[in-house]
Amino acid sequence: MRVVVAASARSAARVAADLVEEFITASPSPALGLATGETMEAVFAELVRRHRDEGLSLAGVEAYLLDEYVGLAPCDPGAYRSVVHRLLVRHVDLRADAVHGPDPAAADLAAECARYEQQVRVAEVGLQLLGIGSNGHIAFNEPGSPLDSTTRVVVLSDQTRTDNARCFPAGQAVPTRAITQGIGTIGAAGRLVLLACGRHKAASVARAVEGPVTCDVPASAIQLHPSVTVVLDPAASSRLTKRVADP
């Protein structure tokens, strides 16, 4: 595992965008795994900037979402598909129909999870972007999730719902359930890039990177993957005890 501590949150996003750009430009048919959430917003913004100013093309990319809330209309601004359209697709040449995700409005959610699991596995995601929850989740695999879990409906923890309330207008409840790729699904990607910024992530980053691999800290499963880059700002790295690489 390579751990990179950038000088700031902004440069951490640039390092993550560098890795995405390298992957997209090197691969003839890039299957890119997208995370969402506040941390990814700066990465999307940097990809948009590179498209606008430097001609970076995402035209050949097929993108796969990690997770989606259950119970929100597809056009709800809080739905992750909407977020990706608003912050990325609208501003670059990534085709709208090249963004894939689970359908949280499917009549049979178990069948939908099986369908999406199969779709992601067949796609062979080459690079998967990841954030991390303050409770150590990756995607919406909450503490206690089996390390070999696959795409399924999960109940969100109180911590995650509290953390994510900032992404919803006052008065709108954060959904209680989501569809998420499993830890096993994520582990099948060719390369993992986990980005975390801010002091509120420092404890979960330290447990994920330096603690034991345990389902109590789902992100610790990245230690089992052969190709992982963890990109941090100084605050998120503040509880690490071992040497880290320069950006």
Ligand code: F6R
């Ligand atoms: C969402 C996802 C989540 C977030 C995590 C961090 O698609 O995969 O695991 O990455 O909750 O969210 P932020 O960046 O909002 O702190």
